[in-house]
Amino acid sequence: MPAERLLPSTEAEDLLKLTREIARDELAPVAAEHEEQARFPREQFRLLGRSGLLGLPYPEKWGGAALSYEVYLQVLEEIAAAWMSVGVGLSVHTMSCYALAEYGTDEQRARWLPDMLGGDLLGAYALSESHAGSDAAALSTKARRDGDDYVVNGTKAWITHGGEADFYTTMVRTSDDGSRGISALLVDAATPGLGFGAPEKKMGLTGSTTTQVLFDGARVGTDRLLGAEGQGFKIALTALNSGRLGIAACAVGLAQAALDEAVAYAKQRAQFGRAVIEFQGIEFLLADMAAAVESSRATYLEAARRRDRGLPFVRQASIAKLVATDAAMRVTTDAVQVLGGAGYTRDFPVERYLREAKVPQIFEGTNQIQRMVIARQLRDA
Known part of the structure; x- marks a missing residue:
C-alpha cells in the first residue's frame, strides 16, 4: 500500500x-x-x-x-x-x-x-568508461577542436538509455590537464560518427537498455559545449550529487514494493492452521523490513530538504544513497525469504525485485565510493 x-x-x-x-x-x-x-x-x-x-x-x-x-x-x-x-x-x-x-x-x-x-526528448548521461568508473577523472574520450566543431573519439561504457536516448550529456577530454581537462558536450543522437554497442546482458533492470556509446570522428558543434572548457568534471560531480538522491528514492520505492508483496503474501499464506504473519519469526522480519524502508525514506527526504533550502547536501546525498540502496538489497532478500519457495519463482515479483536491487549499490558511484565521500566530508568539516 x-x-x-x-x-x-x-x-x-x-x-x-x-x-x-x-x-x-x-x-x-x-x-x-x-x-x-x-x-x-x-x-x-x-x-x-x-x-x-x-x-x-x-x-x-x-x-x-x-x-x-x-x-x-x-x-x-x-x-x-x-x-x-x-x-x-x-x-x-x-x-x-x-x-x-x-x-x-x-x-x-x-x-x-x-x-x-x-517529454519530446529522452536523455542519457555519458560519463563512465570501461577503465574510468569510480575514477571518473581518468576518462579518455577525446574532443579535438576543429573550426566550429569538436571531433570526438572514444568509448563510453554502461550508459543507461544507450541507443534509445535522443541526447547524450557527455563528458569528454579537451586537454591533458587531469580533471581540469574535462568538458561537457550535449550530443544529439543523430550525430554522424555516433554509434552504440550491443545491449548489456544484465541480471536485472532488463527493460532499461544499457550499452557502450561509441564516438568515431563524431563532429559536435562548439555551440553544444555546456559551461566552459575544463568545467566538465565539476559539472559531472554536481549532477551526480543530485542524481544520488534520485537513486535513493528509486531504491526506497523498490523496497516498499517488496515489503508490500511480502506482507500481502504473509497474510494469506497459512501454515499450522494460521496465517504465517502471526508467527514471530515472520513478524520480526517484516518489522525490520518496514523500519529499513521508512528510515531510508526519511534519510533521502532530509537530504532533499537541505538541497531545497540551498544548504550543503553532498554528505547527506551520499548517506541517503548508501543507506537506501543497502536497505533495498536487504529488504528484497528478506521478501524472497518471507515467500519461501514461491519467492524464488517468477510467479511472484520479489525475485525480480531482488535482482533489480543489486545495481543501485553500484551505479551513480558505488557504495564504497559513497563511504569515501562521507568520510572525506567529515574529515574536512
Whole structure:
C-alpha cells in the first residue's frame, strides 16, 4: 500500500495522486512482461512526458514544473515502486538535463531544454568508461577542436538509455590537464560518427537498455559545449550529487514494493492452521523490513530538504544513497525469504525485485565510493 506522506501543498498531493494512478494503471500491469522480454519502455516515458513528469525540478520558464526536490523524489519513488526501470530512467533523464539547465547559456536553454523537459526528448548521461568508473577523472574520450566543431573519439561504457536516448550529456577530454581537462558536450543522437554497442546482458533492470556509446570522428558543434572548457568534471560531480538522491528514492520505492508483496503474501499464506504473519519469526522480519524502508525514506527526504533550502547536501546525498540502496538489497532478500519457495519463482515479483536491487549499490558511484565521500566530508568539516 502507498506510504503516507506529509506533502507541502495541495498541488503536491494532487501530483502524487496522479503519479500513483499512472503507476497503478499504466506501469505496474506491463512491467513484468517488458522486463522478461527486455523491451525498452519508450511509450511509458512518452506518457510521463505528456503528464508533465519529466521536468519536475526544473524552472517553469524552460518547460519544467519548478517543484522542490522533496516532492520530485517522492514522485520518483512511486514510479520506481511500480516499475524500477522506469524510475531509474526518469532519474537518469533528470540528471542528463542538469548540465544544460544549470550551466548552459540562456540561448542554449531556450533552444533545447523545453523539448527535454516536455517529454519530446529522452536523455542519457555519458560519463563512465570501461577503465574510468569510480575514477571518473581518468576518462579518455577525446574532443579535438576543429573550426566550429569538436571531433570526438572514444568509448563510453554502461550508459543507461544507450541507443534509445535522443541526447547524450557527455563528458569528454579537451586537454591533458587531469580533471581540469574535462568538458561537457550535449550530443544529439543523430550525430554522424555516433554509434552504440550491443545491449548489456544484465541480471536485472532488463527493460532499461544499457550499452557502450561509441564516438568515431563524431563532429559536435562548439555551440553544444555546456559551461566552459575544463568545467566538465565539476559539472559531472554536481549532477551526480543530485542524481544520488534520485537513486535513493528509486531504491526506497523498490523496497516498499517488496515489503508490500511480502506482507500481502504473509497474510494469506497459512501454515499450522494460521496465517504465517502471526508467527514471530515472520513478524520480526517484516518489522525490520518496514523500519529499513521508512528510515531510508526519511534519510533521502532530509537530504532533499537541505538541497531545497540551498544548504550543503553532498554528505547527506551520499548517506541517503548508501543507506537506501543497502536497505533495498536487504529488504528484497528478506521478501524472497518471507515467500519461501514461491519467492524464488517468477510467479511472484520479489525475485525480480531482488535482482533489480543489486545495481543501485553500484551505479551513480558505488557504495564504497559513497563511504569515501562521507568520510572525506567529515574529515574536512
